[in-house]
Amino acid sequence: MNNQVIRENPKISIGMPVYNGAKYIREALDSLLGQTFTDFELIISDNASTDDTEAICREYAVKDQRIRYVRQAQNLGAGSNFKFVLDEAIAEYFMWAAADDVWDKNWIEKLLPVSVEGQCIAFGMLITIDENSQQIQHPANKRQLSFTGQKMFRRMKYFLEPSILGKPNPIYGIYPKKYLTTNILDILAWDQYGLDMLFLYRLLADIEIRNVSEVFLYKRIDSNFFNLKENLNFKGSRKIMPKIIKSCLRLIYRRFCQIFQFTKMSSIPETIIYILLTPFILIQDFFCAVAIYLKIVLHR
Template sequence: MESILAQDFRDLELIVSDNASTDRTGQIVAEFARRDERIRYVRSETNVGAAANYNRPVELARGAYFKWAADDDLIAPTYLSSCVAVLDADPGVVLAYGGTRLIDEAGDPIGDHRDGMHLPFPEPWRRMRAFAAHRWLCNPCFGVIRTDVLRDATTLIAPSDSSDVTFLAQVALAGRVHEVPDRLFFRRVTRDSRGLGEQSDGQAAQWFGSAAPRKSGVAPMARVFVDIERWILRSDLPLPDKARTVAAFTYAWLKRQAGITLWRWRRRLRGGRTRSFVDGIAQSKN
């Protein structure tokens, strides 16, 4: 909250969506709200799952632009002003985000991360091809997006693992994405982090609030791939553009997944062990 309220872009509202917390969240927010009238606080009496809790502020937001913020990440004081300047200057850009630096639990830097979602291309097929080939940790989800695009051109965050990938694909189909090259977003990595930490698939599903178990034999990314393909086919693109976009996305996606699968098999054949990103950090520090 301090990093958000310290933004040099002052015309903002901070919506705190409290998902039935059992700690001092309500008290802490009340203390901040007494000092800053830009804060709005909403609370669920029961745990509605992370997906529903993420989506609720979208319904309540009153600004032309919107930004999600997780409870343990930080942003530089110029994050909002840098992204808003891009959106104000170019109506064709639907999402602007700052470069990422990974930090540990203490806030110490781990290293810079290349998000790979700078998509300046006017053609949807080129944007979707580049997205499929380069997307990685989905940090651009925490960028600044046009609120009308968020509401009208995406399904927001679904209660399923990797739904942030589907969301970003929908954004990329809707318009151009701009990366501000400065490292303005500080993503915290802990053992509870999804993907980089040690959170299991079952824990992730429970966290998202998914009531339905995953279908047997259906890998999460295979489901995401099908969902994105369907989204493209249901879009308003002219038929020739739609066909070219599907072809470009499919080729780039399958090529990348094949490369990842090959890398994993090579590691196994060489006796490499899978470990969490956090374990790797600990070992490098030692």
């Protein structure tokens, strides 16, 4: 039986969709439950995990009544699981939480007032960590992800930002729940690369993304996050560069496909500008990716 304890009128709901997250979920739960801001509910939707996720979550749910654990009978898919935790949320403000991340203990305390006052997505800054929770080099580390101002300006700024610099991550910020409407959430069910970025771009038509530089989300990514793990064994070898170029070209192809999706959600003036800027964007992203990949390889 699922744990169905529902807190009355929490200030914020946290939704944690998870599938086979046993390796890191204890660290994630300890980080959330140790927040200095305590008036929240935590909804965990277990997407029919086959590892020890269920046992761990039930253990925590017994110890902390803020947790509501739901185990799905079958895997819903990632997008539907994201939507499920939102649909279950009862608070006015909402935050998604990945089951392998870690948060500064005052993450909610610092971000929630910004979201409430500005009616915006409030997000902190990133530190990228590896499987052992050690900081690793990443271009998004400590980068300000702020997209504010007039609607067309903030959307254009987001559009132009290379994805490799961390712009998908504000999806894990704090939202006024009223802006997360069904038609916007439907984007998460699309069969398209970069749904998190398309989702945020659509939301930027309604609200800003504001940055708070005082707190960090420790975002866990695999050591081969650029699909270059095999390249790192060839330091100093001529085999590195062709593989880096291949990885960059793959990224550029995805970016090109994503531009088409962006234009489908844009006004006519925005679309014209984006089409005209497409060659510049692809060249910019390519050289940005090459520079970053080389830096990662050379510093291993």
